[in-house]
Amino acid sequence: MIQINEHYTKLQSSYLFVEIARRVETFQQRNPDRQIIKLGIGDVTRALTPTVIAAFHAAIDEMARDESFRGYGPEQGYDFLREAIVAGDYRPRGVDVHADEVFVSDGAKCDTANIQELFDSAITVAVPDPVYPVYVDTNVMAGRTGAWQDGRYEGLVYLEGTPANGFVPPPPERAVDLIYLCFPNNPTGAVADVERLAQWVEYARSHKALILFDAAYVEFIRDPQIPHSIFEIPGADEVAIEFRSFSKTAGFTGTRCAYTVVPRACTAYRADGSGHSVRDLWSRRQTTKFNGVSYPVQRAAAAACSQEGRRELRGLSDYYLENARIIREAMQAIGYSCSGGLNAPYIWVDARGAGSWDLFELLLEKAGVVTTPGSGFGRCGEGFIRISAFNHRERVQAAVQRISSALS
């Protein structure tokens, strides 16, 4: 009898965005003439940049001729892209990453989801709260948790992000083995400074733990004091993996390219306590279960890493950050305290004692603006909403005008 992986039955249905869609639809039915503005989901809206488009077309022309056609590429990505990543993203920050430590993939979601396969099913996992749900669900599927109870999975350690710690949780008292961190953070927009990241690296080193550092939003950092990479912290290369993506950086959510850096020094352990290269495990996983990213997409991504490409990308992130400023200042002007939105495309709004869904409903009913209730990201998200800066300027401006007139 073909028996299912019973751990799947522990998964909660992805209630959040379904419920949002249901409420928006109900609202629209009651208000058929109302134009709804969506600042809920974190998806880019602006076109790929000219340098990227040109490289994309050129690569397709290569695929149109037998002489320049490319079949299977290396599962880890072409050297031209791995080198461009090192040169564009790490060398300028003085971070010593080598091209053979960079693994190109079709998404940071995939990589943060798949990485847990490399580790024992009995390890203890720590996740942020509020959290990007993929970190949690993939460990549930792998059997590293107990049942869902009171809004949390038994067996997971939740790292609580609160106003008191600026939504940047410190290492826990107890020992954990695998730690998910995300900075700039989704959903809170918080960033971690050198001191806090150094605490985490120190914790991981002393506990022989591993940090999974999700830096998908790094392009939005403007404060020169904020580290862009966990590898800016000395010793992190032995205890951390970093995930990055072209999705939010270069507008690649529909184009699909990302990468994961697994340093040669990064070590996990066998049951007998001997060390084992995490890079070798990931390489084996990727070569066995993955066939590399589409060649034209890799050329497009490499163009995004070029000098001209990076100038264009800066324009994209500046645009969304200006949206974030407009949203943040408007919400503050009507008395809501906000975090995020300075070095991140998300504004995390305190509902002033109301529930997440209450403020969500208020903004939908009064202003026709869709946001995301913070409670959907975990228990610590209750009492907050997330507003996304990913939209066209005129819609963002219209949204804040509506909110300001309706609520002030």
Added chain:
Amino acid sequence: MIQINEHYTKLQSSYLFVEIARRVETFQQRNPDRQIIKLGIGDVTRALTPTVIAAFHAAIDEMARDESFRGYGPEQGYDFLREAIVAGDYRPRGVDVHADEVFVSDGAKCDTANIQELFDSAITVAVPDPVYPVYVDTNVMAGRTGAWQDGRYEGLVYLEGTPANGFVPPPPERAVDLIYLCFPNNPTGAVADVERLAQWVEYARSHKALILFDAAYVEFIRDPQIPHSIFEIPGADEVAIEFRSFSKTAGFTGTRCAYTVVPRACTAYRADGSGHSVRDLWSRRQTTKFNGVSYPVQRAAAAACSQEGRRELRGLSDYYLENARIIREAMQAIGYSCSGGLNAPYIWVDARGAGSWDLFELLLEKAGVVTTPGSGFGRCGEGFIRISAFNHRERVQAAVQRISSALS
């Protein structure tokens, strides 16, 4: 302490292609002027077709403008592609597949690798021998096998493909839960007829087993009696999943698009014996761990499914099948019996009592032609070599001329 998944340490290093590369390099060093012809690896060599290229370019132009830009798409693939697949690949064969049973992905390798996550770790798995190594290695990683011993993993059931059964193994006597089948077969080029597939479907139904049917090479079938899909067998929709790919069909090995069909009726079981939809499990897996295929790639794939696209694809597969005919007839003319190469791009050559590596060495030394030793695909591959028809015509012709003059 972050402990590794110890099952990874059972994996044998991917000896085969490394060893081939080493021997080819040694040969080239000893014979620097000899031009080697590679008929080893199964990778396409001909350009994407005009219809595909045009759609690919057009989609990139869409991505260049805010008004037509696309961000995140559905994880399961866009409806335009799912509908095109149903209309192009199933409806003409009278097979009743619905678009919402089609899951678009970036590779059949990924899908055949990931699908086992849906099932319990204690199920019994049957794999062909000779075998595409991904079926085996991914189950080793998941802990469904014991150690490697005498060229096989303990705990796996090997379905032996031999000259006696035409390399199309019948169902085993004993009960197994998950069955990997691949037709047209890699590496033997064998195809399964209706009667044999019906036996498998009957076996799966009576044992509550699940068939994973890898049909990546379906485009090469010319015999009208050979089923193109496992779903041509009545009742298969309850007990089978089918994997297909644009890789060999449309020359997408470097472009990356594939799909998996999981019928609504397909059922696995909970520990208590109650049924559970496999489609729902796969949908949950894909939405949690995957972010969909690049939008321009999906447009290119949909173009391949169009009437004009399919005409061009037929031209591609005709070309490689003509290569296969040339190879097959040349090998037979010098006294080697062959299977495959008629409805498949691989020719499986009996080494006439010699070892796989012996015939490999003979062809390399005497003719400068690289093939793949059958023993690399499993114990039953010993005594055979695989010759791939994926190359340019003039190289294939040169290869067979060299082989004929050297060995006849």
